[in-house]
Amino acid sequence: xxxxxxxxxxxxxxxxxxxxxxxxxxxxxxxxxxxxxxxxxxxxxxxxxxxxxxxxxxxxxxxxxxxxxxxxxxxxxxxxxxxxxxxxxxxxxxxxxxxxxxxxxxxxxxxxxxxxxxxxxxxxxxxxxxxxxxxxxxxxxxxxxxxxxxxxxxxxxxxxxxxxxxxxxxxxxxxxxxxxxxxxxxxxxxxxxxxxxxxxxxxxxxxxxxxxxxxxxxxxxxxxxxxxxxxxxxxxxxxxxxx
Amino acid sequence: xxxxxxxxxxxxxxxxxxxxxxxxxxxxxxxxxxxxxxxxxxxxxxxxxxxxxxxxxxxxxxxxxxxxxxxxxxxxxxxxxxxxxxxxxxxxxxxxxxxxxxxxxxxxxxxxxxxxxxxxxxxxxxxxxxxxxxxxxxxxxxxxxxxxxxxxxxxxxxxxxxxxxxxxxxxxxxxxxxxxxxxxxxxxxxxxxxxxxxxxxxxxxxxxxxxxxxxxxxxxxxxxxxxxxxxxxxxxxxxxxxxxxxxxxxxxxxxxxxxxxxxxxxxxxxxxxxxxxxxxxxxxxxxx
Amino acid sequence: xxxxxxxxxxxxxxxxxxxxxxxxxxxxxxxxxxxxxxxxxxxxxxxxxxxxxxxxxxxxxxxxxxxxxxxxxxxxxxxxxxxxxxxxxxxxxxxxxxxxxxxxxxxxxxxxxxxxxxxxxxxxxxxxxxxxxxxxxxxxxxxxxxxxxxxxxxxxxxxxxxxxxxxxxxxxxxxxxxxxxxxxxxxxxxxxxxxxxxxxxxxxxxxxxxxxxxxxxxxxxxxxxxxxxxxxxxxxxxxxxxxxxxxxxxxxxxxxxxxxxxxxxxxxxxxxxxxxxxxxxxxxxxxxxxxxxxxxxxxxxxxxxxxxxxxxxxxxxxxxxxxxxxxxxxxxxxxxxxxxxx
Numbered sequence: 001x002x003x004x005x006x007x008x009x010x011x012x013x014x015x016x017x018x019x020x021x022x023x024x025x026x027x028x029x030x031x032x033x034x035x036x037x038x039x040x041x042x043x044x045x046x047x048x049x050x051x052x053x054x055x056x057x058x059x060x061x062x063x064x065x066x067x068x069x070x071x072x073x074x075x076x077x078x079x080x081x082x083x084x085x086x087x088x089x090x091x092x093x094x095x096x097x098x099x100x101x102x103x104x105x106x107x108x109x110x111x112x113x114x115x116x117x118x119x120x121x122x123x124x125x126x127x128x129x130x131x132x133x134x135x136x137x138x139x140x141x142x143x144x145x146x147x148x149x150x151x152x153x154x155x156x157x158x159x160x161x162x163x164x165x166x167x168x169x170x171x172x173x174x175x176x177x178x179x180x181x182x183x184x185x186x187x188x189x190x191x192x193x194x195x196x197x198x199x200x201x202x203x204x205x206x207x208x209x210x211x212x213x214x215x216x217x218x219x220x221x222x223x224x225x226x227x228x229x230x231x232x233x234x235x236x237x238x239x240x241x242x243x
Numbered sequence: 244x245x246x247x248x249x250x251x252x253x254x255x256x257x258x259x260x261x262x263x264x265x266x267x268x269x270x271x272x273x274x275x276x277x278x279x280x281x282x283x284x285x286x287x288x289x290x291x292x293x294x295x296x297x298x299x300x301x302x303x304x305x306x307x308x309x310x311x312x313x314x315x316x317x318x319x320x321x322x323x324x325x326x327x328x329x330x331x332x333x334x335x336x337x338x339x340x341x342x343x344x345x346x347x348x349x350x351x352x353x354x355x356x357x358x359x360x361x362x363x364x365x366x367x368x369x370x371x372x373x374x375x376x377x378x379x380x381x382x383x384x385x386x387x388x389x390x391x392x393x394x395x396x397x398x399x400x401x402x403x404x405x406x407x408x409x410x411x412x413x414x415x416x417x418x419x420x421x422x423x424x425x426x427x428x429x430x431x432x433x434x435x436x437x438x439x440x441x442x443x444x445x446x447x448x449x450x451x452x453x454x455x456x457x458x459x460x461x462x463x464x465x466x467x468x469x470x471x472x473x474x475x476x477x478x479x480x481x482x483x484x485x486x487x488x489x490x491x492x493x494x495x496x497x498x499x500x501x502x503x504x505x506x507x508x509x510x511x512x513x514x515x516x517x518x519x520x521x522x523x524x525x526x527x528x529x530x531x
Numbered sequence: 532x533x534x535x536x537x538x539x540x541x542x543x544x545x546x547x548x549x550x551x552x553x554x555x556x557x558x559x560x561x562x563x564x565x566x567x568x569x570x571x572x573x574x575x576x577x578x579x580x581x582x583x584x585x586x587x588x589x590x591x592x593x594x595x596x597x598x599x600x601x602x603x604x605x606x607x608x609x610x611x612x613x614x615x616x617x618x619x620x621x622x623x624x625x626x627x628x629x630x631x632x633x634x635x636x637x638x639x640x641x642x643x644x645x646x647x648x649x650x651x652x653x654x655x656x657x658x659x660x661x662x663x664x665x666x667x668x669x670x671x672x673x674x675x676x677x678x679x680x681x682x683x684x685x686x687x688x689x690x691x692x693x694x695x696x697x698x699x700x701x702x703x704x705x706x707x708x709x710x711x712x713x714x715x716x717x718x719x720x721x722x723x724x725x726x727x728x729x730x731x732x733x734x735x736x737x738x739x740x741x742x743x744x745x746x747x748x749x750x751x752x753x754x755x756x757x758x759x760x761x762x763x764x765x766x767x768x769x770x771x772x773x774x775x776x777x778x779x780x781x782x783x784x785x786x787x788x789x790x791x792x793x794x795x796x797x798x799x800x801x802x803x804x805x806x807x808x809x810x811x812x813x814x815x816x817x818x819x820x821x822x823x824x825x826x827x828x829x830x831x832x833x834x835x836x837x838x839x840x841x842x843x844x845x846x847x848x849x850x851x852x853x854x855x856x857x858x859x860x861x862x863x864x865x866x867x868x869x870x871x872x873x
Contacts, residue, residue, distance in 0.1 A: 051751070077753035085751075091744035102741045105734045106753035114734065154753055279664040327848060334855055337608045340664055341804060342851045344797060348844030355837030459837070463793075467675060470668055505683045512672045512679070519669045520659035 003062075004029045004158055004189050005050070010059035012042075012049045019045040021213035022059070027158065032180065032190045034204035034221075036197075038234050042213040043193045044086055047160055051083050052076045064157060077106060082156035084147040086163050086193075092136035096122060096146055099135050103153030121149040125179060141172040148179065152188070159183060161192040165199055173199055201225065209234065246378040251496040257385040259492015260392040261447050265465055266472035267396065267484040268443030274479030275416040275436040278328065278339045284466025285347040286441050290316055290448025291457045292354055298365045298452075305365060305452045306387065312449045313442050320441025324434040332433065355459040362456040370453055384453035391450055396485055399439065403481070412436050416479065468495075471515040477525025487526055555728075563812075570717055574710035582709040584826050586781070589716035592818035594774045595802035596723045601767035602800075603809035604727070604736070606743025607760055610667040611674030612771055612799040614652070615645040617790030619772025620779040621681060624693045627703075634704035638776040642769040648677075649768030653761045662746075671796070678791035692786030695779060704780045712781050719777070720815070723770060728811050739763055743809070771799075801843075805850045807857030816858050821846060 005027040012020040020042040027033050035043050049056040052073040060069045063079055071079070082103070091099050100118035101111075108114050122131050125145040130138065135146060144164050151159055161180070165173045177199050184190055194200040200207065201221040209217040209224060211233045217224060224230055265287055272280045293315050297308035305312075323346060331338055370387075373380040403409035414422040415432045423429055448462065455461070472491050476483025491511060498507040518525065555563070573585050594616065602608045622644045623637030632640070652673050656666050681687040699707050706712050730736040738759050741749040750756050779785050789795070803809075806817025824846065828839035854861045 053747070053751075073750040074753050074755045077751060083751055085748070089745050089748035089751075091741050091748065093744060094740065098737060098740075102737055102749065102754070103752045105737065109734055111732055111734065150752065279668065327852065330852060331855065337664070337667065338851050338855060340608075340610075340667060341800065342848055345844045345847035345851065348794075348797070349841050349848065350844075352837035352840035352844065356835050356841060360836065467671065471672075474665075474668065505679070509676060509679045512676045515672045516655065516669060516676075519661055519665055519672075520655050523659075523661065523665050 002029050003027070004031075004064060005191075006062040007046075007050055008060045008062075010046065010049050010056050010061065012045050012054055013057050018213050020049055020056075020210075023210070023213075023215045025208055025215070025218075027189060027191060029157075029189055030184065030187070031205045032184055032192065032203050034200040034207040035191060035193045035210065036195075036200065036207060036224075036234065037210035041210040041234075043210055044162055045213075046210065047083065047162055047191075047193065050076075051081055051160060077154055077156075080155075080157035081160065082151035082154045082158070083160040084144070084151055084162055084164055086166070088140065088143045088147055090135040090138075090143055090147065092134075094135060095132050096127060096135055096138070096149075097131045099146055100150045100153045103150040106154035117153055118149075121153045122146075124152065124182070125149040126175070141168045141175075144168065145176070145179070148176075148183075152183065156188060158189045158191060161190060161194075163193055163195060165194060165196045177203060247500060248497075250379055251500045252493060253379065253381060254385070255493035255496030256489055257382065257389045257492070258496070259489040260389040261385075261450055261488075262465065262468060262472055262492055263485045263488020264392045264395060264450075265444050265447035266469040266476065266488050267399065267481055268440035268447075269469050269473040270476065270479055270481055270484040271399075271443070272437055272440035273473065274481070275412060276324075276328070276332070276339075276433050278343065278437075279470075280437075280440065281340060281343040281466075282323075282347040282350065283343075283440075283444050283469055284462040284464075285350040286316070286319070286444040286462065287448040287451070287465050288354055288457070288459060288462030289319065289350055290445030291452055291461055292358060293445065294449040294452055295363055295365055295457060304367045305449050306367075306391070309391070309446065309449055312445050316445030317438040317442045319445075320438035321434045323441070324437035325430075328437065329430050329433060332430075351459055351463070358459065360458060362458050364456045365452050367453045382454065384450075388450035388454070391446070395443075395446060399443075400481070402439075408435065467515075468511060471511050471518075474515065474523070475518050475525055477527045480525060480527045483525055483527035567717075567721065571714070574708075574713060579709050582713055584823060586709065586713050586716050587826070588818050588822045589713065589720050590774060590777060590781075591798065591802055591822050592815040593716065593720045593723060594771065594799045595806075595814035595818055596720065596727065597767050597771040597774065598799040599803050599808065599814050600723075600727060600770070601763045603803055603814075604731075604743065605739040605760060605763035606746075607764060608663070608667045609670045609764075609767075609796070610800075611670035611672070611796050612767075613791050613793070613795035614648060614670070614674040614677050615768035615771035616775040616778070616795055616799075617674075617677055617681070617785075617787075618645040618648055618768075619775030620785045620790050621687060621693070621775075622772070623704075623776040624695055624779045624785055625687065628693055628695060633702070634776065634780055635702075638704065638773065641772040641776050645768040645772035645775075646765050648673075649765045650761065653764040657757050657760050657764075671793070674791055674793075674796060678787050681791065682787040687787075690787060692784060692789070693779075695783040695785075697783060704776075712777075716777065719773065724811060724815065731811070735759070735762070740809075797847075801847055803857070804847065805857055807859030810857070810859045813857050813859045820858070 003026055007023060007025045009022040009024060010020055011018065011022050023046055037043050045054065048054045050061050052071050052075065055070060060067065062068065063081065068076060068079055091102065097118055100121050101114045104114040104117035108117065119131065122128055125148055127142060127145060130142060135143060138146065148164060165176050168176065173196060180190060180203055204221055206218060207221055207224045208215055209230050216233065217227045217230045265283065269280055269283050272278055290312055294305045294308050294312045297303065297311050298305055301308065327342055327346065328339060331342065367384065370383045373382050403412060411422065411427045411432050414425065414427060415429050419429050472487045473484050475491065476487030494514065495507050495511060498510040502510065570585065574582060577585065598609060598612050619641035622641030623634050626632035626637040626640060627634045652670065656669050661669055682690050698705050706715060738754050741754060742756050742759055746756050775790065801821055802814045802817030804817065805820055806815065807813025825839060825843055828842045832838040
């Protein structure tokens with residue numbers, strides 16, 4: 001199991017506030033890593049820093065054996081990173097098919113080929129009956145699943161999921177859990193931010209905890225749920241609420 | 244040479260004051276509604292012609308007619324927002340910008356139909372001669388305009404900062420959803436803000452009358468200039484507009500002095516583009 | 532977060548996507564062919580004066596299509612498209628009048644020059660990430676700069692303008708009677724429309740639309756947004772320059788306001804707004820509506836100078852208020868309603 005992503009001392013500051021403070025994280029191929037922490041802990045900022053939406057102020061990111069520090073978003077996508085957004089970012093006036101095709105074009109040039117890949121991905125997330133629907137008209141659950149399909153269509157090595165379960169019904173969450181398992185089975189490594197603890201704990205191989213921009217713990221779900229620090233800063237409240 | 248440098252500084256400051264007031268209107272409208280008002284230049288012209296009509300009908304000076312101009316311009320702005328802009332506030336895209344462009348075309352040509360393209364002017368008794376201070380001359384209408392602008396800007400500042408209405412406007416500007424939750428009727432605040440913005444354009448027009456002949460396209464010359472100032476000062480930032488107005492006024496006067504009048508426009512547009520690409524939030528704006 | 536551009540998109544696109552593999556319906560193809568044949572036959576039965584209107588519609592639609600490529604499809608709202616129009620017109624005219632260069636070569640030179648101007652505007656704007664209204668204002672300022680330069684430079688004949696000599700020779704890019712110009716304008720419009728229709732079903736076309744819909748998402752999916760925005764802008768500018776050269780060769784006179792005036796930029800946008808921004812046929816429908824109305828009001832209301840423009844402005848305002856997705860959008864809304872009723 002080789003190392004897929006290695007983030008070293010990644011730091012991002014905003015006007016005096018250090019949103020991400022020297023975070024180290026290693027992701028091995030085939031893993032599902034969970035990233036948790038209270039609101040404003042810097043989880044999404046960390047995502048943005050490694051995917052190139054932000055330029056990190058300090059630190060180094062290695063991906064698939066290559067230094068990708070300072071590369072921009074689209075270059076990282078070409079390199080094999082794909083993400084979903086905390087707040088869904090659909091191409092609202094396009095159909096589900098075309099949304100996913102945009103992703104598929106990351107690897108192919110022919111329209112027919114992109115269409116084929118897109119249809120496969122839409123099948124994969126179980127939305128075949130909505131292939132030709134306008135995305136703005138879909139409900140939030142479908143939009144999130146579609147965003148996963150779109151990201152997967154870019155054929156990523158690493159899929160970054162930013163709260164894909166937020167705002168979904170319990171049944172929908174079950175569906176997404178199965179989906180994530182399927183994605184991993186198909187060979188894609190996953191880094192996911194999630195507030196739904198039960199889901200995260202069943203899925204993750206390892207969990208990293210951020211608080212005030214710093215990584216305060218990392219370990220297996222069992223280790224994390226019994227970690228004093230984590231319970232104090234985050235799980236204490238949130239985990240109880242989940243139970 | 245020294246004298247002309249000082250002279251340009253004074254001329255630039257005085258004109259800059261009037262620009263500042265017009266730009267303040269653009270900035271206020273953008274700040275509250277995020278609308279880039281392309282009708283501003285045409286509305287300056289409307290202000291000019293309303294004042295002109297008052298002056299010729301009532302036989303008064305533009306300064307006496309100013310309250311009438313202000314009220315009418317406020318109403319025009321209020322109505323434009325209510326009828327044309329409020330219905331498409333949520334639409335997004337560039338429809339609002341284009342709509343104001345459409346309004347500009349209508350207003351400018353309506354004036355052309357009503358008043359023809361012939362130049363009109365209003366003279367203020369006793370204002371034909373300039374004040375002489377040694378080798379420096381000060382244009383009286385411009386000086387008076389500057390003083391009016393100072394007073395009116397302070398007035399607008401007080402309204403925005405010391406009254407409940409001002410509080411509501413500022414709340415709408417920073418957080419329209421929050422403002423709604425606090426019981427502020429945003430659509431009405433929009434109308435009032437647009438009204439005040441248009442009033443600023445009208446006042447600028449009225450104060451410019453004694454300094455120039457007016458025609459249906461007079462306001463256009465100020466249109467893009469006002470955008471330059473509003474952006475340079477930071478769109479939505481009222482004091483930014485005032486300071487930027489003075490700076491642009493002086494820059495314009497100096498570039499006219501050193502490069503010739505026809506090229507001074509160019510300098511301003513270059514400043515504009517530089518502002519847009521280097522710091523689009525403007526001089527006093529937050530960090531981009 | 533940027534304002535979403537949903538307001539400017541017509542449902543035609545949506546429908547176009549629904550029939551990804553099918554393309555146009557048979558009825559649409561028949562209508563397009565019928566209208567084309569009608570337009571090509573107009574020289575047989577219309578007076579030269581009327582033909583002028585047909586040519587105006589065709590060129591207005593072509594100009595609007597150029598704007599549509601970059602602003603309608605790619606979502607980069609230009610408010611200074613006159614810049615490229617003027618560069619095209621001036622390049623061919625100055626080269627031919629003062630340097631004896633053949634206008635056909637001048638036309639290519641104009642396209643090249645417009646492409647370079649667009650590259651400069653695009654690099655500065657997109658590199659510094661100007662979006663929305665700020666980009667619109669920047670394009671407007673660039674256009675004004677060009678107007679000030681031509682107005683103040685003897686090289687460009689300053690405010691006197693450039694008069695092109697009449698030659699009636701197609702080698703001099705003059706096509707004799709009106710019908711010659713009509714055919715040329717028709718070919719230009721047909722080519723750009725066919726191009727837009729085709730490109731919409733390719734990778735680059737979908738990338739353009741994706742950038743319009745959501746630039747951040749587009750970047751996350753591997754799209755080099757800068758490159759595609761530049762491509763759309765430069766292509767649009769070069770095609771627009773062609774319209775400028777055509778104008779100069781048709782009317783044989785240009786000046787800074789005719790070329791770089793704000794109303795020129797507006798005239799590229801109005802047909803799109805009326806017909807439907809971001810749609811294939813919207814700009815043509817829009818031009819076919821606004822140009823005859825303009826012409827008619829101009830003739831009927833000629834004793835009231837300016838009244839025709841009041842009507843023009845009112846149409847623009849009403850179009851935005853009453854049919855935000857243009858005629859094409861309205862058409863599809865009505866059809867959707869009818870389908871629901873069934």
